Amino acid sequence: MSQLDKRSPEVVLEPNPNYWNTARKPTVRIVFDNIISKADAIRSVESGDGKVDIVTQLTPAEARAFKGGSHAKLVVNDAKTVLVGLFNQNKPNSPWKDIALRRAMNMAIDRNAMLADAGGGHGKVIPALIQPGRFGYNASLTPYPHDAAKAKAAITAAKIPGNTIVIAADEGLKPLVDDIAKNLAAVGLTVKPNYEVEPGKDWDIKLTFGFDWTPAYPVGVLHREFLGKDGGSRAMPEDPQFDALYAKLLKTTDEKEQEKQVQAIEAYVHDQANLLFLYSPAVLFAVSNRVHFVPYDTFMLELAETRVN
Amino acid sequence: MNPEKPTAQPLVPRRVLFASLAACGLLAATGSGGWAATYGPQNTVTVVDPSPVNWLSITWNTMEEPMRVDDHGMAQPTLATGWRWTSPTTLELKLREGVSYQDGTPYTAANMKTAFDRVQDVENPHPPGAFLNFARDTKLEVVDAHTVRMTFPEGDSAALMKLRGMHEPSDAFWAKLGFVDEAKASASGHW
Numbered sequence: 001m002s003q004l005d006k007r008s009p010e011v012v013l014e015p016n017p018n019y020w021n022t023a024r025k026p027t028v029r030i031v032f033d034n035i036i037s038k039a040d041a042i043r044s045v046e047s048g049d050g051k052v053d054i055v056t057q058l059t060p061a062e063a064r065a066f067k068g069g070s071h072a073k074l075v076v077n078d079a080k081t082v083l084v085g086l087f088n089q090n091k092p093n094s095p096w097k098d099i100a101l102r103r104a105m106n107m108a109i110d111r112n113a114m115l116a117d118a119g120g121g122h123g124k125v126i127p128a129l130i131q132p133g134r135f136g137y138n139a140s141l142t143p144y145p146h147d148a149a150k151a152k153a154a155i156t157a158a159k160i161p162g163n164t165i166v167i168a169a170d171e172g173l174k175p176l177v178d179d180i181a182k183n184l185a186a187v188g189l190t191v192k193p194n195y196e197v198e199p200g201k202d203w204d205i206k207l208t209f210g211f212d213w214t215p216a217y218p219v220g221v222l223h224r225e226f227l228g229k230d231g232g233s234r235a236m237p238e239d240p241q242f243d244a245l246y247a248k249l250l251k252t253t254d255e256k257e258q259e260k261q262v263q264a265i266e267a268y269v270h271d272q273a274n275l276l277f278l279y280s281p282a283v284l285f286a287v288s289n290r291v292h293f294v295p296y297d298t299f300m301l302e303l304a305e306t307r308v309n
Numbered sequence: 310m311n312p313e314k315p316t317a318q319p320l321v322p323r324r325v326l327f328a329s330l331a332a333c334g335l336l337a338a339t340g341s342g343g344w345a346a347t348y349g350p351q352n353t354v355t356v357v358d359p360s361p362v363n364w365l366s367i368t369w370n371t372m373e374e375p376m377r378v379d380d381h382g383m384a385q386p387t388l389a390t391g392w393r394w395t396s397p398t399t400l401e402l403k404l405r406e407g408v409s410y411q412d413g414t415p416y417t418a419a420n421m422k423t424a425f426d427r428v429q430d431v432e433n434p435h436p437p438g439a440f441l442n443f444a445r446d447t448k449l450e451v452v453d454a455h456t457v458r459m460t461f462p463e464g465d466s467a468a469l470m471k472l473r474g475m476h477e478p479s480d481a482f483w484a485k486l487g488f489v490d491e492a493k494a495s496a497s498g499h500w
Contacts, residue, residue: 007363011367013367013370013371015319016316016318016319016411018315018316018411019315019316019317019318019319020315020316020317020405020407020408021319021387024319025319026319027352028352028353028354029352029353029354030353030354030356030370031353031354031355031356032355032356032357032358032363032367033355033356033357034357036357038357038359041357050350051355052355052356052357053354053355053356054354054355054356054357054358055356055357055358056356056357056358056359056360057358057359057360079382080382134382212382213378213473214378214470214473215376215378215383215384215469215470215473216383216384216469217466217467217469217470220440220467220470221437221440221470224440225438228440230438230439230440232438249466250464250465250466250467251397251463251464251466252466253394253397253400253464253466254394258466291354294380295380296378296379296380296382297380297381297382298378298380298382299362300362300365300366300369300378301356301358301360301363301366301370302366302369302370302380303354303356303370304319304370305380306354308351308352308354
């Protein structure tokens with residue numbers, strides 16, 4: 001998304017008492033504290049000392065360690081999120097141009113075990129980029145099965161140099177990288193993690209998070225972002241077939257027809273396996289019991305409905 | 310300001326020192342109108358949000374658009390009360406009546422046209438990326454005080470997604486600030 005992250009020590013949002021939408025009329029002042037560390041903020045919510053009421057984006061490890069007790073609770077939101085790996089098809093002599101290898105990698109990993117372990121059980125395994133029940137979900141798709149034997153045959157045939165691959169990821173995803181490494185060891189691959197903020201160009205798979213904030217237009221921000229010709233995260237040559245599907249969608253204003261096309265795009269993306277599909281992680285919040293907080297499935301932090309109990 | 314009159318924007322930034330394009334532009338246009346005095350620790354909620362898109366959350370808490378996406382991820386009308394495609398290339402929006410900005414000026418179709426035209430003047434106005442830009446040949450015309458018509462010669466079913474990101478500030482906002490990065494004296498980014 002954006003690099004806009006220069007923060008002042010504090011941002012204060014005052015409620016507008018004359019807001020036209022009475023259903024969303026805010027009743028509290030919001031203060032963003034940009035000084036306190038995340039760890040201290042979580043401890044504050046746990047202790048009920050009143051300094052901090054809400055901490056966003058807990059990692060699964062932080063959620064596991066969080067002790068709400070009588071002062072606070074963990075809020076778990078099944079938002080429209082995805083965690084995927086980008087196969088680097090742009091590096092010289094990239095083995096990832098081979099669709100059989102990409103599909104094999106998708107069969108080499110045990111998503112349910114990863115979600116239970118690294119994901120702390122917070123989230124959903126999904127076939128591609130859209131969750132069940134959401135606009136454009138394709139019920140005919142199932143996640144790639146975990147089949148280490150079949151995966152190993154295709155991965156061995158691909159002759160990856162040194163049987164070693166580099167996985168680039170944010171350091172906060174280390175537990176997930178460790179789980180992937182265990183799965184890949186079972187199919188004969190060694191993983192070298194790269195946790196650099198700027199990992200360079202020589203990685204094989206980059207773990208990437210995405211979220212859909214749109215009004216029923218997931219292809220605009222997820223599929224296009226990862227695979228489209230103007231996608232900021234695309235790690236492969238342009239895919240004229242994907243771009244044609246998206247161009248067709250852009251000209252389709254009928255919502256029912258749009259949904260059929262989104263389902264077709266979802267099926268194409270699943271079939272081509274240009275991504276290592278992982279899961280849809282839930283968004284985790286530490287919330288003081290003095291506060292009523294409404295999480296948004298868009299992943300956006302909207303606070304008009306926040307109340308003091 | 311008429312305190313009885315319904316106004317736009319649920320939350321109003323009081324102290325915003327962000328360097329981001331959107332957030333630094335909000336302060337003078339909206340103001341706090343002295344409401345701060347009625348809020349103390351008992352009704353203050355302190356939030357720690359390490360998200361890299363915190364700037365976007367603040368923008369969407371303090372600006373208002375033709376439509377929004379609710380907590381279930383569904384489109385909801387806000388400053389537009391409804392919309393319909395009258396042809397594959399024409400989108401008509403009915404706008405909310407009886408709503409004013411905090412300075413008392415009424416919200417009308419002219420505000421939406423200003424917002425559209427001002428953003429169209431900028432080459433790269435959206436930090437998330439150029440995919441949120443309307444095509445250069447897109448037009449927005451005022452049909453009446455509370456109706457606008459948008460035409461997309463090439464078609465654009467992503468229009469509603471783009472309208473979710475089209476903030477509609479007051480004339481005072483545009484006159485005093487606009488979406489300008491003070492460091493670059495420009496509203497156009499590298500995105």
